[in-house]
Amino acid sequence: MNIIRSFFICAVLATLVSCGNAGNKDAQTVDTAANESAKGGKVEFNEPVFDFGEVKEGDIVERIYTYTNTGTAPVILSQVSASCGCTTPSYTQTPVLPGKSGEVKVSFDSNGQVGKQQKIVTIVSNADNRVTTIQLKGEVLPK
Template structure:
């Protein structure tokens, strides 16, 4: 089972990696899979959604724990992805109320800004604000998106790696393991079509940072089967995407409508990842500009 999960995880992570990165990703997954995460003796959890509530964290021996470690360097909404985490945690609470625990650990570079962001998003789950970065120093996490989130078994051993709110296939893997279902790859069984984009990047130029900007990408189904867009994920909460959820028939188009609203003056370069049933998916699109 452990070996099968490792192979599945490597395949999932490699789907969006360049060829030159494959050996490195495979090596890192093999090195981290099966490691035991070390926890500090004392962890204080706090909820900031309403009245501030603090509680001492006692390591629960539930069947699984999702550990998500994030430093808050740069765009806070990009790094935390709180709305996506809240949605997934609510689903886990509904489906597996006693089987899985989610532990959100944040190392803030601006604690007040982090707390404000938690309150604004009405994130009603308890979090551990690790100001001394103790958990990271104990475990020496890698400073990479794919290696800051882990699914742990009841003995705190890593059984899967990857961010489930950013990668749908990682999410499916986590849920399959937690539910006890047989882990099996659907990649080879998926019916694929072919698509083309009118462009893959847009420069929004210079504009006032407090003004919302809009643009769009057109996807054409040039294959022989209906196109189904499974998910579109942005690298930042300041970027929103709207598109039809209906299958796109061969010869037809779908428009991704993009809205960008800066949180502060900045030069930006944001990524939009499209997950769909097309050859070579997922696809990465890009918007950039200077919000002054």
């Protein structure tokens, strides 16, 4: 009787374990297919690096960086931040539809920033490439 009971318990456990694995495998396949078919937006900057050359200390350098959404879903920029307080970014606040363009405007105050400069602006969005950067570089000459 114990042998039959042991055999029955093993059979039930084997059935439960194999059923659980098959269900998980199907769920993983469905999740992967959903992720592949639900591609998002993509941020691509025309010129991600701008070299402003040489400026005198105290000059303000401004640059508008244009990006295009090359993906298939709207892109929303959620955060745009500069590497230091002397650089101020502003950006398109509305969703950028696929195939359309948006802007990030960067203003660099060179006051007190003598020498070679490289300012990095980090852009966070809902796009497939969630974090991208643009750069402003050049040299600030003393007054």
